[in-house]
Amino acid sequence: MAAPDLLTRHVERGGRPGDRYVRIVRPREFRRRGPGYVVASEEVLAPDTPAERVADTVRRLLFGARIASEREIHERVGVIKGLAVFASDNISSSAYATEEIMRVLVLAGVGALTLTMPITLVICGVLAIVVASYQQTLRAYPNGGGSYIVASDNLGPFAGLVAAGALMTDYVLTVSVSIAAGDEALTSIFPQLYPYRVALGIGFVLLLMIGNLRGIRESGTIFALPTYAYLVAIFGMLAFGLFRMATGTLPAYSAPPEWRAAHGAEALGILLILRAFASGSVALTGVEAVSNGIPAFRPPEWKNARVVLVLMGASFGLIFLGMSLLAGRLGIVPDPTEEHTVVSILTAALVGDGTPYHYFVQISTALILVLAANTAFADFPRLSSILARDGFMPHQFTYRGDRLAFSTGIFVLSLLAAGLIVAFQGSVTALIPLYTVGVFVAFTLSQSGMVRHWWKLRAWERGWWWRASFNGLGAIATAVVAVVVGVAKFAFGAWMVLVLIPVLIAIMWGIGSHYRRVRDALTLERPDPPLPTIRPRVVVPVNRLDRSALRALALARAIGTDVLAVHVSETHEEGQRMQQRWERWGGPVPLAVVESPFRVLIQPLLAYLDALDEQEPGRTTVVVLPEFVPRHFWENFLHNQAALRLKFRLFFRRNTVVCDVPFHLDEAYGEASEAPG
């Protein structure tokens, strides 16, 4: 039997004698794609009630019109928007990487700041290795090669989960740290906003959440301007500074004496240098984002991703080097109160405090720092959807909303990041130690996975050895950094992340086991299984013998032959009256009366069903529930909703099918008014 095609054909008379034509009427809600195959149109989502219409208008204003899945290719981004979406995290790190190194070094006195430049050079070297290794990853995994995919593909699912757990922790921290840093840049120029930094941070999270729920292309459009404004502002400032340095016209700068006096309590040892290196390594976060987000690029996806990766690394490296160089030459000392950032001090020294350009740099820095979180918003939902697809995260994470964004991931990320901002009172210094550990664990696993990948392909892939060498170098460099960062930051809060990652892995492993069990239980044993034969017992709970009950009884008779009506009565008299009424009716369905002296309806009925089950264990029971639906929603409050409560209890009962038979009261009113007499 073929499925109905939902079309009706009306033959119409034409204008000329004998002319006829057929009008094929199709439901507006569906578009036919083939015999027995229709596609639901946006009409099915059209709001019906005024409240739904208002909600729909608000939704459209906030998130925009719905996008069909087939339009996905048009929602992808090119290099320009891709740089704004996927590179903002890494590029924005340049705003605070120099400062983080200086803040640690200065603990050993202002003289220790001379090590800022050498540490910057080492970090830039590691960045170059990581970028070069990820170039190989993009080529090898043109459909998306995040650490999770590469590690699980080459090193096994456990390694994949370690990478995923580490990355997800870091993505949440990216949002919190970036927004806290953006807050700091803003309060540095508008100190009166300082008391409201937590509220501001949560506001920024909400803004990013809404922007990202509008879809990746649109979030790229919204957030591209601040990214490029930052690049123009910082490169302009650095170019001016370097010009003045080259011409020997650098202004004289002298840090306030109380700032100099505030530092210098610790000795300059290897541990302090390692800590400075670890703090500066925050700069490397975000490199991963591009490889995870390859599917979001326009074709040729991996080539566009490669361009973005190179532009990102080059932009970041130049800013980081320029900033460290100029800060060293000017003798800038970080503000111990954290009220002024190094970027702000540097800009003020070069172009003058409170000048329009100073404001331009500060505001664009604040914006890019906030937008760095956008990279995590692009990647966390994508990674969680991949994990959900593989059965390691709840399936809800694969859901793509109206704008093709992974809505659940975006919501969860926003919630977690806002929670962290509140918990750490929006302090960058408090959050930074938690940051970066995870990302280096993921880098190491991804790069090690790539070495294995090239080894497996050695028979077919020319030049496999140099590709493997690049990735091997990347793996060693990032593993060293992971250990250094872990050790140096352990006591300052990194231990929390090192505890959290195994917990996350255990949770994901548990979810994976659950989904495996479900899949095994539901899998067909052969491709052409016969339909099992079920002869159910059909039970119809009836309160009264009325139209609603009759419709339910009629349906029950259509479902099976063994039909039984059950009436729960509160008193003996009521039970007898029901029996007499039933006999007078003389219908083909037997009635069982269950008297409930304690005036409870549901439990006696469930116990009666249990008793029936004991007579024939394992037999399927279909409970056909007559239920009337009032004309207005408020009329529901006038009824006791017994059917609803019973449905809820039956939902978890074994071998039980619940069949709801709604009886719309407006139909009954219509029938009554049409009845003769």
Added chain:
Amino acid sequence: MAYKRILVPLAGSAVDPDVVRLAVSIGKAAKAQLLGVHVIEVRWNLPLDAILDAELDHGEGLLAGAARIAAQAGGELETELLQAREAAAAIIDTAHERACDLILLGMPYRRRLGRTYVSRTVEEVYLGAHCAVLAYRQEASQ
């Protein structure tokens, strides 16, 4: 002249997107209703209401595409599928029945025997329709 109801016959040729965009721009000022129709021509050896799955799917696809183009151009295109022995008669009858005041026909640029070719359907609609008819011929270079 403000048209209130415009009928756009769609045959699935390369000119369709241009005609739909033109219909949207013509109808925008007067907020005209746009009706896109595709006529499946049924051969004489089949009953008029024969179920022609392949033609039906093709028609559905091209009407959906036209509606999408109209939406992109900022208009709304209602669509209808018809079956008839001859497309022209069904187009004229539908325009009459739906009280359309303009039929906007599209003609792909084709040459036959050294002359620009005008299809029989276009010619018959042009000559037989009660309402105004506008024929849009594609540019020669396309």
